[in-house]
Amino acid sequence: MKTIIVATDFSPAATNAAHYAAEMAVAINAKLFLLHVYQIPVAYLEVPVVLNEDEMREEADKKLIQLKNELDIKTGDKLNFETEIRMGVFFQELKELCEKVQPYAVVMGSQGTTATERLFFGGHAVYAMKHLTWPLITVPPEVKFNAIKKIGLACDFDKVIDTTPVEEIKLLVKDFNAQLHVLNTGKQKVFNPNIIFESGLLQEMLAELKPNYHFTTNSNTDEGIIDFSERNHLDLLLVLPKRHGLIDTLVHKSHTKQLVLHSHVPVMALHQ
Template identity: 40%
Template sequence: MKTLVAPTDFSDKSVNAVFYAADMACMIQADLALVHVCQVPMTFSDTPAPASTLAGLMSEAEERIDRLAGRILDRTGGQIRTTTVVKEGNVVDEINRYCATIDTFAVVMGAETAGAVERFLLGGRSVAAVKHLVWPVIVVPPGSVFNGIRNIGLACDFRKVTETIPYKEIEMLVNKFQARLHVIHVTAEKGDEYSEEKIEACSWLKDTLDELKPVYHFIGGKDPDKGIRDFIKEHALDLLIVIPKKHSLIHKLFRKSETEKIVLHSPLPVMTIHE
Protein backbone atom coordinates (compact mmCIF):
# COMPACT_ATOMS: atom_id res chain seq x y z
CA MET A 1 0.00 0.00 0.00
CA LYS A 2 1.14 3.55 -0.69
CA THR A 3 2.64 5.32 2.32
CA LEU A 4 2.84 8.98 3.27
CA VAL A 5 6.10 9.62 5.12
CA ALA A 6 5.92 12.40 7.71
CA PRO A 7 9.27 13.43 9.24
CA THR A 8 8.84 15.12 12.59
CA ASP A 9 11.04 16.90 15.10
CA PHE A 10 8.01 17.22 17.45
CA SER A 11 7.75 20.99 16.99
CA ASP A 12 4.25 22.43 16.61
CA LYS A 13 4.81 23.10 12.91
CA SER A 14 6.03 19.61 12.15
CA VAL A 15 3.21 18.03 14.18
CA ASN A 16 0.72 20.09 12.19
CA ALA A 17 2.25 18.63 9.01
CA VAL A 18 1.88 15.15 10.52
CA PHE A 19 -1.83 15.82 11.10
CA TYR A 20 -2.11 17.08 7.52
CA ALA A 21 -0.50 13.87 6.28
CA ALA A 22 -2.75 11.72 8.48
CA ASP A 23 -5.90 13.37 7.17
CA MET A 24 -4.65 12.99 3.60
CA ALA A 25 -3.85 9.32 4.26
CA CYS A 26 -7.42 8.77 5.42
CA MET A 27 -8.78 10.25 2.20
CA ILE A 28 -6.55 8.35 -0.21
CA GLN A 29 -6.47 5.17 1.91
CA ALA A 30 -2.72 5.19 2.40
CA ASP A 31 -0.50 4.14 5.29
CA LEU A 32 1.33 6.73 7.39
CA ALA A 33 4.93 6.54 8.59
CA LEU A 34 6.13 8.92 11.30
CA VAL A 35 9.90 9.37 11.08
CA HIS A 36 12.28 11.07 13.49
CA VAL A 37 16.02 11.24 12.86
CA CYS A 38 18.41 11.83 15.75
CA GLN A 39 21.61 13.50 14.70
CA VAL A 40 24.76 12.53 16.55
CA PRO A 41 25.42 15.44 18.94
CA MET A 42 28.90 16.94 18.86
CA THR A 43 30.92 18.06 21.86
CA PHE A 44 32.81 21.34 22.07
CA SER A 45 35.86 19.53 20.70
CA ASP A 46 33.94 18.49 17.55
CA THR A 47 33.97 14.86 18.57
CA PRO A 48 30.81 12.76 18.79
CA ALA A 49 29.09 12.71 22.16
CA PRO A 50 29.22 9.48 24.18
CA ALA A 51 27.06 6.60 22.96
CA SER A 52 25.04 6.86 26.16
CA THR A 53 23.96 10.38 25.17
CA LEU A 54 22.73 9.21 21.77
CA ALA A 55 20.99 6.24 23.37
CA GLY A 56 19.17 8.63 25.67
CA LEU A 57 18.09 10.81 22.75
CA MET A 58 16.88 7.77 20.82
CA SER A 59 14.92 6.49 23.81
CA GLU A 60 13.28 9.87 24.38
CA ALA A 61 12.43 10.16 20.67
CA GLU A 62 10.81 6.72 20.67
CA GLU A 63 8.62 7.71 23.61
CA ARG A 64 7.58 10.98 21.95
CA ILE A 65 6.87 9.41 18.57
CA ASP A 66 4.75 6.70 20.22
CA ARG A 67 2.70 9.40 21.94
CA LEU A 68 2.30 11.19 18.61
CA ALA A 69 1.14 7.94 17.01
CA GLY A 70 -1.45 7.70 19.77
CA ARG A 71 -2.75 11.14 18.86
CA ILE A 72 -2.99 10.04 15.23
CA LEU A 73 -4.98 6.97 16.31
CA ASP A 74 -7.43 9.19 18.19
CA ARG A 75 -7.63 11.66 15.31
CA THR A 76 -8.28 9.06 12.60
CA GLY A 77 -10.30 6.56 14.59
CA GLY A 78 -7.95 3.82 13.50
CA GLN A 79 -8.77 4.28 9.80
CA ILE A 80 -5.11 4.12 8.77
CA ARG A 81 -2.11 2.03 9.69
CA THR A 82 0.58 4.13 11.35
CA THR A 83 4.23 3.10 11.63
CA THR A 84 6.81 4.83 13.81
CA VAL A 85 10.48 5.00 12.85
CA VAL A 86 13.40 6.47 14.81
CA LYS A 87 16.75 6.65 13.03
CA GLU A 88 20.19 8.06 13.76
CA GLY A 89 22.18 10.01 11.19
CA ASN A 90 21.67 12.66 8.54
CA VAL A 91 18.02 13.69 8.20
CA VAL A 92 17.70 13.71 4.42
CA ASP A 93 19.86 10.61 3.93
CA GLU A 94 17.87 8.61 6.45
CA ILE A 95 14.53 9.71 4.99
CA ASN A 96 15.72 8.66 1.54
CA ARG A 97 16.90 5.29 2.81
CA TYR A 98 13.64 4.62 4.59
CA CYS A 99 11.51 5.71 1.62
CA ALA A 100 13.42 3.25 -0.56
CA THR A 101 12.20 0.36 1.60
CA ILE A 102 8.48 1.10 1.20
CA ASP A 103 5.98 2.17 -1.47
CA THR A 104 6.30 5.91 -0.86
CA PHE A 105 3.53 8.23 -2.09
CA ALA A 106 5.14 11.45 -0.83
CA VAL A 107 7.16 12.96 2.00
CA VAL A 108 5.10 15.49 3.96
CA MET A 109 6.96 17.98 6.14
CA GLY A 110 6.27 21.30 7.79
CA ALA A 111 7.78 24.54 6.56
CA GLU A 112 10.39 25.99 8.91
CA THR A 113 10.46 23.00 11.22
CA ALA A 114 13.05 23.29 13.94
CA GLY A 115 16.36 21.50 13.94
CA ALA A 116 18.00 19.67 11.06
CA VAL A 117 15.09 19.75 8.62
CA GLU A 118 14.92 23.53 8.99
CA ARG A 119 18.61 23.85 8.22
CA PHE A 120 18.06 21.89 5.03
CA LEU A 121 14.95 23.77 3.97
CA LEU A 122 15.82 27.37 4.77
CA GLY A 123 17.75 29.67 2.48
CA GLY A 124 20.00 28.41 -0.27
CA ARG A 125 20.06 24.86 1.03
CA SER A 126 16.33 24.48 0.43
CA VAL A 127 17.10 23.59 -3.19
CA ALA A 128 19.64 20.97 -2.07
CA ALA A 129 17.07 19.43 0.27
CA VAL A 130 14.44 19.11 -2.42
CA LYS A 131 16.97 17.64 -4.84
CA HIS A 132 18.27 15.14 -2.33
CA LEU A 133 14.84 13.90 -1.33
CA VAL A 134 14.20 11.59 -4.25
CA TRP A 135 10.47 11.24 -3.64
CA PRO A 136 7.80 13.92 -4.07
CA VAL A 137 7.86 16.37 -1.18
CA ILE A 138 4.88 18.30 0.16
CA VAL A 139 5.87 21.33 2.26
CA VAL A 140 3.01 22.28 4.57
CA PRO A 141 2.84 25.87 5.86
CA PRO A 142 2.03 26.47 9.54
CA GLY A 143 -1.64 26.16 10.39
CA SER A 144 -2.63 24.39 7.17
CA VAL A 145 -5.46 21.88 7.51
CA PHE A 146 -6.17 19.16 4.97
CA ASN A 147 -9.67 19.61 3.58
CA GLY A 148 -9.23 17.67 0.37
CA ILE A 149 -7.52 18.78 -2.83
CA ARG A 150 -9.88 20.10 -5.46
CA ASN A 151 -7.62 22.50 -7.37
CA ILE A 152 -3.97 21.79 -8.17
CA GLY A 153 -1.65 24.41 -9.66
CA LEU A 154 1.33 23.45 -11.82
CA ALA A 155 3.96 26.20 -12.13
CA CYS A 156 5.49 25.83 -15.58
CA ASP A 157 8.18 27.86 -17.35
CA PHE A 158 7.74 25.95 -20.66
CA ARG A 159 11.43 25.07 -20.78
CA LYS A 160 12.48 21.50 -21.62
CA VAL A 161 8.98 20.28 -20.78
CA THR A 162 9.45 16.97 -22.60
CA GLU A 163 12.37 16.20 -20.29
CA THR A 164 11.05 17.58 -17.03
CA ILE A 165 7.26 17.28 -16.73
CA PRO A 166 6.48 14.15 -14.63
CA TYR A 167 3.19 13.33 -16.33
CA LYS A 168 2.49 10.05 -14.53
CA GLU A 169 2.83 11.63 -11.10
CA ILE A 170 0.66 14.60 -12.07
CA GLU A 171 -1.94 12.29 -13.59
CA MET A 172 -1.97 10.17 -10.44
CA LEU A 173 -2.51 13.23 -8.24
CA VAL A 174 -5.30 14.66 -10.37
CA ASN A 175 -7.09 11.32 -10.55
CA LYS A 176 -6.50 10.38 -6.92
CA PHE A 177 -8.07 13.60 -5.66
CA GLN A 178 -10.47 14.12 -8.59
CA ALA A 179 -8.97 17.60 -8.84
CA ARG A 180 -8.91 20.33 -11.48
CA LEU A 181 -5.42 21.07 -12.83
CA HIS A 182 -4.34 24.67 -13.44
CA VAL A 183 -1.16 25.22 -15.49
CA ILE A 184 0.37 28.58 -14.52
CA HIS A 185 2.91 30.44 -16.64
CA VAL A 186 4.19 33.93 -15.88
CA THR A 187 5.84 35.82 -18.74
CA ALA A 188 6.41 39.34 -20.01
CA GLU A 189 6.19 38.05 -23.59
CA LYS A 190 3.11 38.29 -25.76
CA GLY A 191 1.89 35.33 -27.75
CA ASP A 192 3.36 36.57 -31.02
CA GLU A 193 6.73 37.02 -29.30
CA TYR A 194 7.07 33.39 -28.17
CA SER A 195 10.13 31.53 -29.37
CA GLU A 196 9.73 28.44 -31.52
CA GLU A 197 10.88 26.37 -28.54
CA LYS A 198 8.15 27.79 -26.31
CA ILE A 199 5.48 27.32 -28.97
CA GLU A 200 6.51 23.68 -29.38
CA ALA A 201 6.57 23.24 -25.60
CA CYS A 202 3.06 24.67 -25.27
CA SER A 203 1.80 22.34 -27.99
CA TRP A 204 3.48 19.29 -26.46
CA LEU A 205 2.16 20.05 -22.98
CA LYS A 206 -1.39 20.59 -24.21
CA ASP A 207 -1.31 17.26 -26.05
CA THR A 208 0.26 15.44 -23.10
CA LEU A 209 -2.11 16.80 -20.47
CA ASP A 210 -5.18 16.69 -22.71
CA GLU A 211 -6.92 13.85 -20.85
CA LEU A 212 -6.65 15.79 -17.59
CA LYS A 213 -8.48 18.77 -19.13
CA PRO A 214 -6.31 21.43 -17.47
CA VAL A 215 -7.03 25.15 -17.38
CA TYR A 216 -4.15 27.28 -18.69
CA HIS A 217 -3.32 30.64 -17.12
CA PHE A 218 -0.83 32.90 -18.93
CA ILE A 219 -0.02 35.73 -16.53
CA GLY A 220 1.67 38.88 -17.74
CA GLY A 221 4.66 40.03 -15.72
CA LYS A 222 8.43 39.89 -15.39
CA ASP A 223 8.50 38.42 -11.89
CA PRO A 224 7.37 34.76 -11.72
CA ASP A 225 7.49 34.84 -7.92
CA LYS A 226 5.02 37.70 -7.67
CA GLY A 227 2.85 36.41 -10.50
CA ILE A 228 2.37 33.05 -8.84
CA ARG A 229 1.84 34.54 -5.39
CA ASP A 230 -0.83 36.84 -6.81
CA PHE A 231 -2.47 33.92 -8.59
CA ILE A 232 -2.55 31.93 -5.36
CA LYS A 233 -4.25 34.81 -3.59
CA GLU A 234 -6.91 35.15 -6.28
CA HIS A 235 -7.69 31.47 -6.88
CA ALA A 236 -8.76 28.72 -4.53
CA LEU A 237 -5.78 26.42 -5.05
CA ASP A 238 -5.23 23.60 -2.57
CA LEU A 239 -1.78 22.51 -3.77
CA LEU A 240 0.96 24.02 -5.95
CA ILE A 241 3.33 21.75 -7.87
CA VAL A 242 6.81 22.93 -8.82
CA ILE A 243 9.42 20.93 -10.72
CA PRO A 244 13.03 21.28 -9.46
CA LYS A 245 15.51 21.82 -12.28
CA LYS A 246 18.57 23.95 -12.99
CA HIS A 247 18.17 27.62 -13.83
CA SER A 248 14.42 27.43 -13.57
CA LEU A 249 11.54 28.80 -11.60
CA ILE A 250 12.29 26.56 -8.64
CA HIS A 251 15.60 28.36 -8.02
CA LYS A 252 13.75 31.65 -7.83
CA LEU A 253 11.00 30.17 -5.71
CA PHE A 254 13.50 28.89 -3.15
CA ARG A 255 15.94 31.77 -3.13
CA LYS A 256 16.66 33.50 0.15
CA SER A 257 15.43 37.10 -0.13
CA GLU A 258 13.50 39.83 1.64
CA THR A 259 10.39 38.97 -0.30
CA GLU A 260 7.96 36.27 0.78
CA LYS A 261 9.32 32.85 -0.14
CA ILE A 262 6.61 31.14 -2.09
CA VAL A 263 7.44 27.73 -0.71
CA LEU A 264 8.37 28.20 2.92
CA HIS A 265 5.89 31.02 3.46
CA SER A 266 3.26 29.96 0.96
CA PRO A 267 -0.35 30.13 2.17
CA LEU A 268 -0.91 26.68 0.69
CA PRO A 269 1.07 23.44 0.58
CA VAL A 270 3.68 23.17 -2.17
CA MET A 271 4.66 19.88 -3.76
CA THR A 272 7.95 19.31 -5.55
CA ILE A 273 8.21 16.43 -8.01
CA HIS A 274 11.52 15.56 -9.62
CA GLU A 275 11.87 15.69 -13.36
Protein backbone atom coordinates in the same frame (compact mmCIF):
# COMPACT_ATOMS: atom_id res chain seq x y z
CA MET B 1 -0.92 0.05 -0.60
CA LYS B 2 0.30 3.62 -0.97
CA THR B 3 2.62 4.91 1.75
CA ILE B 4 3.08 8.51 2.89
CA ILE B 5 6.25 9.20 4.87
CA VAL B 6 6.11 11.95 7.47
CA ALA B 7 9.48 13.32 8.60
CA THR B 8 9.10 14.89 12.03
CA ASP B 9 11.26 16.61 14.62
CA PHE B 10 8.22 16.91 16.95
CA SER B 11 8.11 20.71 16.61
CA PRO B 12 4.64 22.29 16.37
CA ALA B 13 5.09 22.88 12.62
CA ALA B 14 6.20 19.28 12.02
CA THR B 15 3.32 17.96 14.12
CA ASN B 16 0.89 20.06 12.10
CA ALA B 17 2.36 18.55 8.92
CA ALA B 18 1.85 15.07 10.40
CA HIS B 19 -1.83 15.84 11.03
CA TYR B 20 -2.12 17.10 7.44
CA ALA B 21 -0.50 13.91 6.14
CA ALA B 22 -2.76 11.71 8.26
CA GLU B 23 -5.90 13.29 6.79
CA MET B 24 -4.40 12.98 3.30
CA ALA B 25 -3.63 9.30 3.90
CA VAL B 26 -7.24 8.65 4.93
CA ALA B 27 -8.46 10.42 1.77
CA ILE B 28 -6.46 8.13 -0.56
CA ASN B 29 -6.42 5.01 1.64
CA ALA B 30 -2.67 5.16 2.25
CA LYS B 31 -0.48 3.94 5.11
CA LEU B 32 1.38 6.51 7.22
CA PHE B 33 5.07 6.04 8.02
CA LEU B 34 6.36 8.28 10.82
CA LEU B 35 10.10 8.94 10.70
CA HIS B 36 12.28 10.73 13.23
CA VAL B 37 16.00 11.23 12.65
CA TYR B 38 18.25 12.44 15.45
CA GLN B 39 21.90 13.32 15.59
CA ILE B 40 24.30 13.30 18.52
CA PRO B 41 25.25 17.00 18.65
CA VAL B 42 28.86 18.05 18.90
CA ALA B 43 29.30 20.33 21.91
CA TYR B 44 32.17 22.80 21.89
CA LEU B 45 32.32 23.55 25.61
CA GLU B 46 35.11 23.90 28.13
CA VAL B 47 33.47 21.18 30.21
CA PRO B 48 32.60 18.09 28.13
CA VAL B 49 28.89 17.25 28.07
CA VAL B 50 27.98 13.59 28.28
CA LEU B 51 25.16 12.85 25.85
CA ASN B 52 23.36 9.59 26.45
CA GLU B 53 22.22 8.13 23.14
CA ASP B 54 19.90 5.68 24.88
CA GLU B 55 18.13 8.54 26.66
CA MET B 56 17.77 10.49 23.41
CA ARG B 57 16.29 7.48 21.67
CA GLU B 58 13.96 6.73 24.58
CA GLU B 59 12.69 10.31 24.56
CA ALA B 60 12.17 10.19 20.79
CA ASP B 61 10.31 6.89 21.13
CA LYS B 62 7.91 8.41 23.69
CA LYS B 63 7.22 11.39 21.44
CA LEU B 64 6.65 9.16 18.42
CA ILE B 65 4.15 7.02 20.33
CA GLN B 66 2.39 10.18 21.53
CA LEU B 67 2.20 11.51 17.96
CA LYS B 68 0.84 8.19 16.66
CA ASN B 69 -1.83 8.19 19.39
CA GLU B 70 -2.83 11.76 18.48
CA LEU B 71 -3.21 10.79 14.83
CA ASP B 72 -5.15 7.64 15.72
CA ILE B 73 -7.65 9.77 17.64
CA LYS B 74 -7.82 12.38 14.87
CA THR B 75 -8.58 9.82 12.16
CA GLY B 76 -10.76 7.51 14.25
CA ASP B 77 -8.27 4.63 14.06
CA LYS B 78 -8.65 4.50 10.27
CA LEU B 79 -4.92 4.47 9.53
CA ASN B 80 -2.26 1.81 9.29
CA PHE B 81 1.03 3.03 10.78
CA GLU B 82 4.70 2.26 10.68
CA THR B 83 7.22 4.17 12.76
CA GLU B 84 10.99 4.33 12.74
CA ILE B 85 13.66 6.22 14.66
CA ARG B 86 17.08 6.58 13.07
CA MET B 87 20.32 8.16 14.14
CA GLY B 88 22.29 9.89 11.42
CA VAL B 89 22.23 12.73 8.89
CA PHE B 90 18.63 13.71 8.19
CA PHE B 91 18.63 13.76 4.39
CA GLN B 92 20.66 10.59 3.98
CA GLU B 93 18.39 8.67 6.35
CA LEU B 94 15.27 10.00 4.65
CA LYS B 95 16.62 9.10 1.21
CA GLU B 96 17.53 5.60 2.36
CA LEU B 97 14.04 5.04 3.76
CA CYS B 98 12.46 6.30 0.53
CA GLU B 99 14.54 3.84 -1.48
CA LYS B 100 13.25 1.06 0.75
CA VAL B 101 9.60 2.10 1.00
CA GLN B 102 9.05 3.78 -2.42
CA PRO B 103 6.56 6.28 -0.97
CA TYR B 104 3.62 7.92 -2.68
CA ALA B 105 4.85 11.16 -1.11
CA VAL B 106 6.96 12.57 1.70
CA VAL B 107 5.42 15.26 3.92
CA MET B 108 7.33 17.80 6.03
CA GLY B 109 6.64 21.08 7.76
CA SER B 110 7.87 23.91 5.56
CA GLN B 111 9.31 25.77 8.54
CA GLY B 112 9.38 25.88 12.30
CA THR B 113 7.65 28.37 14.54
CA THR B 114 10.74 29.38 16.49
CA ALA B 115 13.96 30.84 15.10
CA THR B 116 15.82 27.60 15.79
CA GLU B 117 13.15 25.47 14.12
CA ARG B 118 13.13 27.75 11.07
CA LEU B 119 16.91 27.45 10.79
CA PHE B 120 17.16 23.68 11.11
CA PHE B 121 13.91 22.10 9.96
CA GLY B 122 13.19 24.81 7.39
CA GLY B 123 16.66 24.22 5.99
CA HIS B 124 15.97 20.48 5.82
CA ALA B 125 12.77 21.15 3.87
CA VAL B 126 14.43 23.33 1.24
CA TYR B 127 17.37 20.94 0.81
CA ALA B 128 15.06 17.92 0.51
CA MET B 129 12.89 19.74 -2.03
CA LYS B 130 15.95 20.32 -4.19
CA HIS B 131 17.49 16.87 -3.92
CA LEU B 132 14.92 14.24 -2.97
CA THR B 133 13.68 12.44 -6.08
CA TRP B 134 10.42 11.30 -4.50
CA PRO B 135 7.39 13.63 -4.39
CA LEU B 136 7.77 15.96 -1.42
CA ILE B 137 5.07 18.15 0.10
CA THR B 138 6.01 21.00 2.43
CA VAL B 139 3.12 22.12 4.63
CA PRO B 140 3.01 25.70 5.96
CA PRO B 141 2.34 26.17 9.68
CA GLU B 142 -1.34 26.20 10.62
CA VAL B 143 -2.51 24.82 7.25
CA LYS B 144 -5.07 22.05 7.73
CA PHE B 145 -6.04 19.33 5.27
CA ASN B 146 -9.61 19.66 4.10
CA ALA B 147 -9.59 18.34 0.55
CA ILE B 148 -7.40 18.76 -2.50
CA LYS B 149 -9.77 20.02 -5.17
CA LYS B 150 -7.57 22.54 -6.98
CA ILE B 151 -3.99 21.70 -7.95
CA GLY B 152 -1.73 24.27 -9.58
CA LEU B 153 1.27 23.46 -11.77
CA ALA B 154 3.94 26.15 -12.23
CA CYS B 155 5.50 25.60 -15.66
CA ASP B 156 7.71 27.65 -17.99
CA PHE B 157 6.89 25.59 -21.12
CA ASP B 158 10.49 24.63 -21.82
CA LYS B 159 11.32 21.10 -23.06
CA VAL B 160 8.05 19.80 -21.65
CA ILE B 161 8.36 16.26 -23.04
CA ASP B 162 11.73 15.64 -21.37
CA THR B 163 11.02 17.37 -18.13
CA THR B 164 7.36 17.03 -17.13
CA PRO B 165 6.48 14.03 -14.91
CA VAL B 166 3.14 13.52 -16.65
CA GLU B 167 2.22 10.17 -15.09
CA GLU B 168 2.82 11.46 -11.56
CA ILE B 169 0.67 14.53 -12.26
CA LYS B 170 -2.12 12.40 -13.74
CA LEU B 171 -2.04 10.05 -10.72
CA LEU B 172 -2.22 12.93 -8.27
CA VAL B 173 -5.10 14.68 -10.04
CA LYS B 174 -7.09 11.45 -10.38
CA ASP B 175 -6.45 10.29 -6.80
CA PHE B 176 -7.99 13.47 -5.43
CA ASN B 177 -10.48 14.02 -8.26
CA ALA B 178 -9.04 17.52 -8.52
CA GLN B 179 -9.00 20.31 -11.08
CA LEU B 180 -5.61 21.08 -12.62
CA HIS B 181 -4.57 24.68 -13.25
CA VAL B 182 -1.39 25.20 -15.30
CA LEU B 183 0.41 28.52 -14.86
CA ASN B 184 2.85 29.66 -17.55
CA THR B 185 5.68 31.25 -15.56
CA GLY B 186 7.76 32.22 -18.61
CA LYS B 187 8.92 35.83 -18.95
CA GLN B 188 8.92 36.13 -22.74
CA LYS B 189 8.43 39.78 -23.70
CA VAL B 190 8.36 39.10 -27.44
CA PHE B 191 6.60 36.48 -29.54
CA ASN B 192 8.33 33.10 -29.20
CA PRO B 193 7.06 30.37 -31.56
CA ASN B 194 8.81 27.73 -29.43
CA ILE B 195 6.60 28.60 -26.46
CA ILE B 196 3.53 28.09 -28.65
CA PHE B 197 4.91 24.73 -29.78
CA GLU B 198 5.76 23.59 -26.25
CA SER B 199 2.39 24.76 -25.01
CA GLY B 200 0.69 22.61 -27.62
CA LEU B 201 2.75 19.59 -26.58
CA LEU B 202 1.85 20.05 -22.91
CA GLN B 203 -1.83 20.44 -23.75
CA GLU B 204 -1.69 17.17 -25.66
CA MET B 205 0.16 15.39 -22.82
CA LEU B 206 -2.35 16.54 -20.18
CA ALA B 207 -5.45 16.52 -22.40
CA GLU B 208 -7.32 13.81 -20.47
CA LEU B 209 -7.14 15.93 -17.30
CA LYS B 210 -8.79 18.90 -19.05
CA PRO B 211 -6.64 21.50 -17.26
CA ASN B 212 -7.21 25.24 -17.19
CA TYR B 213 -4.30 27.30 -18.53
CA HIS B 214 -3.18 30.65 -17.15
CA PHE B 215 -0.24 33.01 -17.50
CA THR B 216 1.34 35.60 -15.23
CA THR B 217 2.45 39.05 -16.26
CA ASN B 218 4.40 39.56 -13.04
CA SER B 219 8.12 40.04 -13.77
CA ASN B 220 8.91 38.39 -10.44
CA THR B 221 8.22 34.67 -10.91
CA ASP B 222 7.66 33.73 -7.27
CA GLU B 223 5.40 36.71 -6.60
CA GLY B 224 3.38 35.79 -9.67
CA ILE B 225 3.03 32.19 -8.48
CA ILE B 226 2.01 33.22 -4.96
CA ASP B 227 -0.55 35.69 -6.31
CA PHE B 228 -1.91 33.04 -8.70
CA SER B 229 -2.17 30.49 -5.86
CA GLU B 230 -4.10 32.86 -3.63
CA ARG B 231 -6.42 34.24 -6.30
CA ASN B 232 -7.36 30.75 -7.48
CA HIS B 233 -7.63 29.29 -3.95
CA LEU B 234 -5.29 26.41 -4.75
CA ASP B 235 -5.07 23.49 -2.33
CA LEU B 236 -1.68 22.29 -3.62
CA LEU B 237 1.01 23.89 -5.77
CA LEU B 238 3.27 21.70 -7.92
CA VAL B 239 6.78 22.83 -8.84
CA LEU B 240 9.34 20.99 -10.97
CA PRO B 241 12.70 21.88 -9.37
CA LYS B 242 15.09 20.09 -11.71
CA ARG B 243 13.45 21.53 -14.75
CA HIS B 244 13.27 25.28 -14.46
CA GLY B 245 15.67 25.87 -11.59
CA LEU B 246 12.93 27.48 -9.52
CA ILE B 247 14.15 26.02 -6.25
CA ASP B 248 17.76 26.99 -7.01
CA THR B 249 16.52 30.55 -7.42
CA LEU B 250 14.64 30.33 -4.15
CA VAL B 251 17.65 29.28 -2.16
CA HIS B 252 19.97 31.93 -3.52
CA LYS B 253 17.60 34.89 -3.28
CA SER B 254 16.32 35.43 0.22
CA HIS B 255 13.17 37.30 -0.83
CA THR B 256 12.05 34.44 -3.09
CA LYS B 257 12.52 31.80 -0.40
CA GLN B 258 9.09 32.86 0.75
CA LEU B 259 7.42 30.62 -1.85
CA VAL B 260 8.60 27.48 -0.08
CA LEU B 261 9.21 28.65 3.46
CA HIS B 262 6.29 31.07 3.89
CA SER B 263 3.75 30.00 1.29
CA HIS B 264 0.14 29.83 2.47
CA VAL B 265 -0.36 26.85 0.15
CA PRO B 266 1.36 23.45 0.51
CA VAL B 267 4.07 23.10 -2.14
CA MET B 268 4.82 19.76 -3.79
CA ALA B 269 8.09 19.14 -5.64
CA LEU B 270 7.97 16.60 -8.47
CA HIS B 271 11.19 15.47 -10.14
CA GLN B 272 11.31 13.92 -13.60
